[in-house]
Amino acid sequence: MKKELKHLIAIMVLFLGLVSCHDDLNQSPIDPDSFTEEDVFANATEAKGALAKLYASLALTGQQGPAGQADIADIDEGFSQFSRMLFNLNELTTDHAVVGWGDAGLPDLHGQYWSGSNDFTEAMYYRLAQEVSFCNSFIENASALSEAEVQFYIAEARFLRAYAYYNLMDLYGRVPLVTEVTTELPTQASRTELFNFVESELLAIQNDLKPSGSNEYGRVDQVAAWALLSKLYLNAEVWTGTPRYTDCVTYSSNVMNSTYSINMNDANGNGTAYDELFLADNDTNGAQNEFIFALNFDGLRSQTYGGTTFLVHAAIGGSMNATEFGVNGGWGGLRTTKNLVEKFATDINELNNALGTQSDWGIVGDGTPNGWGGPDTEMFQTASNQYALYADLTDGFLKFRFNEDWGNNYGDNGNDGTLEPGGDNIPVTAGTYYITLDLNALTYSITPFSADSRGMFYSDGQNLEIESIPPFENGYAVTKFKNIDSNGMQGSDSAGDFVDTDLPLIRLAEIYLNYAEATVRGGGGDLNLAATKINELLERATGGTSANITSGDITLDFIIDERSKELYWEGQRRTDLIRYDYFTTSAYLWPFKGNEPAGTSVASFRNIFPLPTSIITVNPNLSQNEGY
Structure with a gap:
């Protein structure tokens, strides 16, 4: 799928709560490279092309290249890409990142003072709503096909829809639950109803997806359903009020017993196999064996100003040499706070x-x-x-x-x-x-020196303390993502604009940590097994056994710090901090939390984002989240 994405398929988008009824949507497309719906679902081969669009909608931003014919209007197209939005909402709002750019609505995120008209929270809502709509259309149309292979495609579409709703539930709390193409204004579902839907979908399709490791790279299999259930159950107490840690242990165990494995292949010979996860050949260097669900990028075939192109370029500035990262320049934006850096202190x-x-x-x-x-x-x-x-x-x-x-x-x-x-x-x-x-x-x-090789920072000319956010020199730069392969070669785009590095959305290391946390929280798992699994991560991080732990070392504080060190900048942090009641409270502070240099608490309603004001305006069935 990474190398052979077909022409993007023209499918009518029905946003959650925003319906278009223009007559011209009923006309056949003029572009001879486009497909009509009849063409798309003529047989299993063509349906696979439509399935590619469902995956591509999370990686790309429109109908052509990095810009032009955007899927979402009224926001810079590169800004609207899914994983870039995931970074903005789940990392930039935390101790993991700050950005010096002053685009309207962007400083609000790290300062935690966003409103219902914030461009970025609105764009993420539309992006996820679009994915739901694409999936609904695919499921309805593909269900008419009789080929056995199509049943796998439908199960994958249902997974992607469940993943979209998982994020909508996490980010916005209560949103419309729409499972078929309709022109009626939808009503709002509670978080518990959304949780139950995601759970029921994943349980229903777990045996309809291809077995562990048997699907094409870039497409999900049975283990992805188990992994998303692990994530779902870990957060159940926050989202529904009912703890489900035993279920988290069960499905985490299923994942850990699958064919996926922690990457221990130090392909570039630098003493650790961790950095291979974030290099330009991470689809072939061994890292792919750890990736349960990843977004695929190619500097020539799938160009976007989001994705890992954003993570590489935006993190380069100051005295950093962009060529060492396989790109032609830095955007001078992203850095991290001392809270993350100091977690790697020895x-x-x-x-x-x-x-x-x-x-x-x-x-x-x-x-x-x-x-x-x-x-x-x-x-x-x-x-x-x-x-x-x-x-x-x-x-x-x-x-x-x-x-x-x-x-x-x-x-x-x-x-x-x-x-x-x-x-x-x-x-x-x-x-x-x-x-x-x-x-x-x-x-x-x-x-x-860092005893833990996962701490990848650039400090030359950078200040650990952040006195004010805009100057790039305030805060250490993060060097985790590169457009360099294991042999030190640049990615496929020789111009250095776009990046080949794939981005894991769910990988096995996270599930190890889910298992450990659910066990500590009373889920009935085996702490000795949890220690063994975490030691795999620590041995990869340190190149030896000096940092290894025993079951007695596994506390909730240890786990949240280990999650930070293992998963930083991968779109997880806000959700983790909320689960620990650290995101809005004074129990844990970081620079410029609450827009104060030393950090301060904010109102608890900011544990979820507002629904877009534009959506509330057009759909009287929806009510705004408390506080907005």
Whole structure:
């Protein structure tokens, strides 16, 4: 499906609550490349092309390329892409991200002061409503076909519709529930009714979808239904008031026992297999074995200014080199807050004590913990004339010095990595580093360090503290997504505009964490099994067993932090924070939460977004969410 998306199919869109009755919608299309409904559903082969549109509607934005003939009017087409909206609503509203752009309605999201006329909450509603409409039309028309293969297509369409309603329920609470093409104004369903519909659909189709791992890459199978049920049941107490953690354990177990597996293939040989999940060849480098449901992107065949094109370009700015990310430039927008960065902090003292014996050689300077006045931050001897140190540095300079004696110090003339007695000060930037000193070769190294390789940040010229949001330099940049493959080659678009990297919407690692959380919350699972599964993720993250846990370490606080470290920028965070009662309350704060530099609580009605004012205006059957 990734490489062979057909021409997008012209299907009439009936938005939830917004109905069009223009006569010209009943006419045959003029474009000879378009298909009439009769053509589309003439047989199973053509119906598969229509199915492609259902998947494409979550990845793309219109009928041609990255812009032009948009599916949704009155908003920049690139802004309206589904996963870009998912990032805006579920990540930008949290501690995971800020954006410096001032487009109307965008600063409102991180500041948590959006209204019913916010362009982005409205666009997401329309995008999901469109997906429901496309799915309804497909299911109705494909049901007339007799080929056995079509039954798989229908089950996939029902999954995609359930996924759309899962998000509508999560984001907006009460929305119309429409399961067939109609011209009547729909009424509003409660969250419990929506929950019951999504649950019943997934239970009904679980055996109609293809078995685990047997479908084409990019299309869902039976495991996707189980995985979405796992997510649904984990949040049931928030959405319906009734906990369903036992069911979450059951369906998480089904997923964990399937053919899907955690990617442990370090294809680029950098010491971890985590980054392979977010590279341009993640459909073939082993990551695909972890992806249960993913959006497929191709820099030549499926171009959009949303998706991973957005995640790569928008996160590049300041002194970052765009070519290292496989694109032609950065958009200077997205960064993260110190809350996420500090989740990856390590115990410096513990690391240093494991290096060897403390020595009289140390580092001194305004970039070091004790400044130019000292005392020196002492290094540890690892071999004869070999010294090392883990240290938290600030922007400034350092030198190497023996026993706090300026008569025996080394610097670096020319900043070329070699040392000279009494040489120039060595410039450093803020961050945690592993520093080595080799007195035999008179060389040194200052290497950024994170014990957890999932923490992928760019700090050169970036401030950890965010004093104000617009300047790109405020906040560390995130380097998680790249348009570079495992061999270091750029994606297929040689111009560097559009990105090949696929985006996982559900992957196995999340289900491991669902299982653990549901078990802790009383779902009856096995904490020892949960620890074993989480240790798979930790071993991938650290390259060893040093961070491994036991069942006694698994607490709710541990899990929410582990979810943050494993899943950041993948569209999950807001939902997680709400489940923990952290999203709007003062129990957990981050910079500019509630539009305050230090963070503050906001009213609890912001746990859901408003229905678009335009929808309320045209459909008298709908009432606005409380607080809006």
